[in-house]
Amino acid sequence: MSNSPHLQEFEYLQVVYRRTCEAFDRGEISSIEARDTITRLRHTDAEGVIWKIDTTRSGRRAAVVRVSEQPAPPTVRRIEPTGLDTLDEKYRKICEAFDRGEMSSTVARNEVVALRYTDAQGYTWKIDTQRSGKRAAFVQHRETLAPKPAPIAEPEPQSLPVAEPVRQETLTTDQVPVVSANNDVYDDGTRLLRFKKIAVLATTAVVSIALLVTFTGGSDTATTSPTSSVASSTPLSPIPTIPPENENNNEVAVTPLLASFASREAIPNDTEIEFGRSVQNRPLTFIRRGNPNGIRVLVVGTIHGDEPAGLNVTDILKKMDVPANVDLWILPEMNPDGIFLKTRQNANKVDLNRNFPVRWKPLGEVGFWQWAGTGPATEPEVIAMMKLGKVIQPQFNVWYHQDYFRISPGLGRDGDIRERYAMLVDLPLLKIAGGTYSGTATMWADTLNNNDTVSLLVEFGKELREGEAQANADAIYTVVKEFFPS
Numbered sequence: 001m002s003n004s005p006h007l008q009e010f011e012y013l014q015v016v017y018r019r020t021c022e023a024f025d026r027g028e029i030s031s032i033e034a035r036d037t038i039t040r041l042r043h044t045d046a047e048g049v050i051w052k053i054d055t056t057r058s059g060r061r062a063a064v065v066r067v068s069e070q071p072a073p074p075t076v077r078r079i080e081p082t083g084l085d086t087l088d089e090k091y092r093k094i095c096e097a098f099d100r101g102e103m104s105s106t107v108a109r110n111e112v113v114a115l116r117y118t119d120a121q122g123y124t125w126k127i128d129t130q131r132s133g134k135r136a137a138f139v140q141h142r143e144t145l146a147p148k149p150a151p152i153a154e155p156e157p158q159s160l161p162v163a164e165p166v167r168q169e170t171l172t173t174d175q176v177p178v179v180s181a182n183n184d185v186y187d188d189g190t191r192l193l194r195f196k197k198i199a200v201l202a203t204t205a206v207v208s209i210a211l212l213v214t215f216t217g218g219s220d221t222a223t224t225s226p227t228s229s230v231a232s233s234t235p236l237s238p239i240p241t242i243p244p245e246n247e248n249n250n251e252v253a254v255t256p257l258l259a260s261f262a263s264r265e266a267i268p269n270d271t272e273i274e275f276g277r278s279v280q281n282r283p284l285t286f287i288r289r290g291n292p293n294g295i296r297v298l299v300v301g302t303i304h305g306d307e308p309a310g311l312n313v314t315d316i317l318k319k320m321d322v323p324a325n326v327d328l329w330i331l332p333e334m335n336p337d338g339i340f341l342k343t344r345q346n347a348n349k350v351d352l353n354r355n356f357p358v359r360w361k362p363l364g365e366v367g368f369w370q371w372a373g374t375g376p377a378t379e380p381e382v383i384a385m386m387k388l389g390k391v392i393q394p395q396f397n398v399w400y401h402q403d404y405f406r407i408s409p410g411l412g413r414d415g416d417i418r419e420r421y422a423m424l425v426d427l428p429l430l431k432i433a434g435g436t437y438s439g440t441a442t443m444w445a446d447t448l449n450n451n452d453t454v455s456l457l458v459e460f461g462k463e464l465r466e467g468e469a470q471a472n473a474d475a476i477y478t479v480v481k482e483f484f485p486s
Helices: 007-025 032-037 083-098 107-114 195-216 310-317 335-343 380-392 411-427 442-444 468-484
Strands: 043-045 050-052 065-067 116-118 124-127 139-141 270-277 285-290 296-304 326-333 396-402 454-460
Touching: 007 032, 032 050, 050 285, 083 107, 083 116, 083 124, 107 326, 116 468, 270 380, 285 380, 296 310, 296 380, 296 468, 310 326, 310 396, 310 468, 335 396, 380 442, 396 442, 396 468, 411 468, 442 454
Parallel strands: 296 326, 296 396, 396 454
Antiparallel strands: 043 050, 050 065, 116 124, 124 139, 270 285, 285 326
């Protein structure tokens, strides 16, 4: 028996629910009309199971519940596929043709982007290329105008119209509803977190921000919320080479230098340590946590300045309990100048992820988005990273990027880890293409730990989905537990 409706139909129910709530919010329909419209929504899936909106659990986004455990009679089952099913089939055929080499990536993308379907309610749908993987995801075409709900005769007054109707928030179909722990309830999206975990994260974020304002006077730092993008955040101001004295002039705030430690074993936990400086003299820092005798794990939040979503993961890792078998090294910003300038490259306009000395090749020139620099390892950020990597010798390292929304498949143990991680965070396994790949950080990292480290590159979408940062933090520890016996 089906546990959930097809994603396509669920998205349609989600849109009708949201449009109805928005119409109520604007005063276009009464509370009774809104409730009646929502309670009458139904869908019968391919197995004959009927679904409806669960008004007791729905808020800004709808939750869906089965009307009954028993399938409906065969006479009411859907035989012909819906228009969205057909669109999904066309999408898959295009992808298969590309995989067979029958069309180029440009032609395939143009074919996918051109696909459209207008449903019986007048909504036009297109393929959401940011979320599609083995099967298509859909989003409403922006030019679609939602029809105004038809007037409905008011029955006897009822209590609450809709649980938490949409207010002060513009929603899109790629936003993910909260997942229910009840197996009979299906919410579209990641299936990664439950209500309690999200509540804990929200509380932690608020407390952290409050403490930061209290002790620093409110510095402009990247947001720590695991449920939103950090693209608009302002990075930390440069730390002076000679730190300022405190109010009592008795102590100075000193950031220890990596060079001051004789060995990896001497590097302390839970201490921000500087391992280099950027082109514009911003500090490059890391924090070590966990068991110094555990599996060495390096996590890099961002290497491209305009791809900051990974900072949400590193913020969580700074606070989470570390498993007893993990020696965690957190490096939030490898490109602080790029974050400040909101550019992919560093202040020298070099793509740091093309400047590492392993398999480096000349690539473009100044102004080219992937410019590899004038030679291998010319940039201070890369040089500093190489020194740190030599100290850590990580057994597993993760690098976060945006916004291809995928993890590239691999072979052997590396491929198994990628597949498992992708499943844990609900990202598709798709080849990463669209550029020239030489001198990358993961190519270099693969040579560490006697050429026995596993490097993972994670491509988020344009923004993080609800719970996605926490899911990635959890996935790191799950992968270590399953693939790196201590």
